[in-house]
Amino acid sequence: MKVFATNKSKLLPLVGRSVTIGDQKMALFEISDGRIFAIDDYCPLTEAPLLEGMVAGEYVFEPMRDYKISLVDGKIQEPDQGKVAVYPVSVAGDKIYIELAD
Template identity: 45%
Template sequence: MREVTIGKVTEIPERTGRVVHIGNLELAVFRLSGGEIRAVENRCPHRGGPLAEGMISGGYVYCPLHEWKIRLKDGKVQDPDSGCVQTYPVIVEGDEVKIGLRENEEFRQREEETGLV
């Protein structure tokens, strides 16, 4: 796994999403009220809503388009809806925040979206 530094803990506002680009990946990064940081793809599985613009409640984000509730720990959409979003490991070392990526992951997602895989 490759770790990519995305900034400092203090640069991620509490209970608000922040968009982070790593190669072709667009992630939504959140700092929860307890200080935990989570990262998911910035795209709701329903209609592609930008999750970074969603409302945070506890360990969940609500899609800003249709209020689908998504658990940030594992990316699962909550009942009665279904689906999931990709989650990414977050590593905090001191004040630095890093995202863990599998090899070439930021390029593979774009290939999958365009049908090149």
């Protein structure tokens, strides 16, 4: 199910934007090449919000312990372990949609 999340014009490159769909809180990130990623706004290792993390390339760095998390597949990079849910994103004009499981 594709759900409207926000407008692309509301994003700032490399700065997270919070969106809530139902009871699910997500963070949207636009990286330097213009691609947009949606990821759960929650680190399973620290329970910290990922929204406040620093973005470098295709990764967000969790703000409390600096865990490196892939925006592409949600994997927490070695030597740490874990995974964060990521969601497919599509853009139509200025509208950003997130694909949720039915």
